[in-house]
Amino acid sequence: MDCNGYRQENHDQNLFPKPKVLVLEPPPVFIYHEDKLSQKFHFLKAWDSPLPLDQFLTTHAHSVQAILSHGSCPVTTNTIRLLPSLGLIVTTSAGLDQIDLQECRRRGVSVAYAGSLFSADVADIAVGLLIDALRKISAGNRYVTQGLWANNGDFSLGSKLGGRKVGIVGLGSIGLEVGKRLEPFGCNILYCSRNKKSSVSYPYYSNVCELAANCEVLIICCELNDQTRHVINKEVLLALGKKGLIINVGRGAIIDEQEMVRCLMQGEIAGAGLDVFENEPHVPSELISLDNVVLSPHRAVHTEETLMALVDLVIGNLEAFFSNKPLLSPVLLDE
């Protein structure tokens, strides 16, 4: 850019300054694509400041209208109250439990989130973990690279996926994508959810224990809340049974992890594929020792393509807000 161009842009900046957006802690979109985001917005970086948050907010962010947040970054009542001009919280997560939605409702603060942007990626990994656990892909890979195929002969058999009864726990956006993918494999899909879904023909179970008793695979796709915390407990795991597999792409705390570890060690269930854990990034050492589990290190965003789409969604939501247009992915706050 030549000097004239630079001066012009600087001049424009003073006439049309970039909107200010507060960031409490940087989400992945920010870490990877700050430059793209910073072309359109001026970010106030609370985490970068030596000041405690309250002081930072009152000193530097008093007039701020928008917050950019992420899944494990709480936006508390207190924070919202210190920002009298706040009109929008954009979170890069699909989950909302980290935001005080009641306060947002009270104050008329809009919230935009990731919607179903991640659902396909999460469904893909759920199916990938299932095929891996059932057909022993990672374990087979280990067998080969340890030189055992050449020395010890054939690796053990996996099990057929077709015809298997698969129970989806939580038939929201992710659960539906999982069901859709498993159908051409010849799986029989069952589910349990808060409410029966009239638009699907899969058999419905009103409680997860009954679902577990009637299937050979459980895939956890629901969100974590007070009702779902440790809903996969000893009773459910025993109902699933010795040939059962459990796949978790929801949240670690939906499963009583200690109990699941015990069941795996004692052969009360046949195996597991886990993308989430109760205390990430800590994974129980017993799981590390097992050949019949597949372990995946939970990322906030799974793929490059989705990360790029997320950046565009964040920019789109912020631009919409600042030009008084409808948000691209609003959360419906009215009860």
Add this chain to the structure above:
Amino acid sequence: MGVSNTDSDKTQEEEQQDLPKVVLFRPPPAFSLIGEESFASNKFQFLKTYDSQLPLDQYLPTHSHSIKAILSSAGAPVNADILQLLPEVGLVVTTSAGLNHVDIPECRRRGIKIANAGHVYSDDVADLAVGLLIDVLRKVSASDRYVRQGLWADKGNYPHGSKLGGKRTGIVGLGNIGYEVAKRLEAFGCAVSYNSRKKKPYVSYPFYHNVCELAANCDALIICCGLSDETRHMINKPVLSALGKEGFIVNIGRGDIIDEKEMVSCLMRGEIAGAGLDVFENEPNVRKEFFAMDNVVLSPHRAVFTPESLKDLSQLVVGNLEAFLSNKPLLSEYVDNK
């Protein structure tokens, strides 16, 4: 004086001896994997040449009058020399879907029918192909390794994978297995195109006349075809270059379809992005260069082996043999595609 031997006085063993024989030159993998009992029948008896020390040209003539069929598996070729010794054989049944170990023209010349494993394995093979593709794109095995090594806690997030949806997948060989793979990939939002010996009239996927052109127009190649003179080393340097630096390859066909040495070079130089392989040129000796590659998933040729499919196979084999021996149509007769 002894009692005369009428049919009703025959011992069970003698009755067994009278049954038509099915000869085997080596035990099929399924015998040890699910047990020989699954293949038993009261309509025929197995004759195992591998139980004898005699060479075939001495052993077979003694029994050839009662050998009506051959149960074949890869590693024990059925060729003109063998067939010469078995003039009464009217059927070759294989435990594999592939037939490259059977001299098909020679069988045709002698009026010998052929039955293979049909579609018994297709679902399982297709499932593994998709599993391997998800694994290489989303780094499932690699990140499992990362967690087991304690690196998630130490070093933080494992690198992102690549999204399945929107990927252009190229099926090489749209037979039954290729078709099952395509059906599954569509549910993930992948675009499917293919190369096959002939365009398939009832299929709407885009067809490419040659595999190089297919490779140039897709993000992942899935090798689903059989091994033949035409397909040996079909996936060579030009094809791999056409596939490109961001391209992936999955092979559930036969190792020899890919020029393996060239593939290793391409992987080492980053000229393709990764591979998921169930088959290799020299099983079970997998090239050591693969072991260190984080972007390669190695499977010890297991695609067909689930207990459920092997059970289905045993029923198919017995069914074919029994049908043949009672002059009924075969269950999975192999017919040449003209």
